[in-house]
Amino acid sequence: MNNQKPSLMLVDGMALLFRAFYATAVTGQFMINSKGVPTNGIHGFVKHLFTAVSSFKPTHLAVCWDMGSKTFRTELFPDYKGNRGEAPIELVPQFDLVKEVVAAFDIPNIGLAGYEADDCIGTIAQQAKDFAHVSILTGDQDILQLLDESISVILMKKGYGNYLVHTPQTFFEEKGISPRQMVDLKALMGDPSDNYPGVKGIGEKTALKLLQEFHHIEGIISNLDRLSKSNKTKIEQDLEMLHLSRRLAEIKCDVPVTYVLEETGLRIEKDKALNKLLEVEIRGLQRLLPLNEAIIS
Incomplete structure (x- = not known):
């Protein structure tokens, strides 16, 4: 053997x-x-x-x-x-x-x-x-x-x-992030095939950029003031759905x-x-x- x-x-x-x-x-x-x-x-x-x-x-x-x-x-x-x-x-x-x-x-x-x-x-x-x-x-x-x-x-x-x-x-x-960060990626951009929205108005490109800079959702949320005005507003408006989407994605x-x-x-x-x-x-x-x-x- x-x-x-x-x-x-x-x-x-x-x-x-x-x-x-x-x-x-x-x-x-x-x-x-x-x-x-x-x-x-x-x-x-x-x-x-x-x-x-x-x-x-x-x-x-x-x-x-x-x-x-x-x-x-x-x-x-x-x-x-x-x-x-x-x-x-x-x-x-x-x-x-x-x-x-x-x-x-x-x-x-x-x-x-x-x-x-x-x-x-x-x-x-x-x-x-x-x-x-x-x-x-x-x-x-x-x-x-x-x-x-x-x-x-x-x-x-x-x-x-x-x-x-x-x-x-x-x-x-391929993605410029680690596999574990994929959960946060999906939480931000949502998943049409599983029918949950993530943060309205944030697509893959923006989500990847945010994760490359701030590593995870907590990092993004604690740095909201460093985000563009439009991204900050989008995340603030959909904060609850962001957290829920992460639980669905994981x-x-x-x-x-x-x-x-x-x-x-x-x-x-x-x-x-x-x-x-x-x-x-x-x-x-x-x-x-x-x-x-x-x-x-």
Whole structure:
């Protein structure tokens, strides 16, 4: 047994499922099986998952899920993500079925009512980073706030097998701030996709400039008199929303989620995995499964 640190890949399940679903839904290819259940999202999910496994070769793997739309964030701000419509009817039956498929690969499905997948990912990443290299597979930039010397983020780009891998260094090169400052960045500029406003009239450029100069929201607030008159007024008028937006933007890394590294080892049982794919009638993915002895042993 070598003494190399294990590498744990944490997967944002919804990000993969939605991306896979919409990629084929636009052309109406829902891949309905003989039971009348669409499987296009699951098919693409499995393809995304194992393409990434073959690219990054993690020794351990877990998939994290959102558990419904009600979370502590919607309690803080009822309009949080309020701009999102209902999931398409073809996707709804795939939510539970994709977890069954993941379970058939002996990969843990992790989720906690009241929290988002990001909070589970953040908590596990913080727990695991001392004894494993952690990578997070997602399409969502919010997760970049978790970047750390032992935590990298693999952002999926268009198509399969196209990634942008971020480390604290690449993030700093791109934004000129540290990953932790991203929470304050989002608090200032808001997030239209999550439907919270931040400070009205402050966009990314101004927010980055303020954070580069004053480091964090407290620094900005204690130096309001040094700001331009217009920025000072904007922040004073939206002070309450600024603090609320920060609470919405911050990924919680202390949620009561249980996780054991030993249970996430990538050990796929060939028959069990292939039987499940056969049962769901998902074809053409067998060659992607890491069934070789090197990974199983």
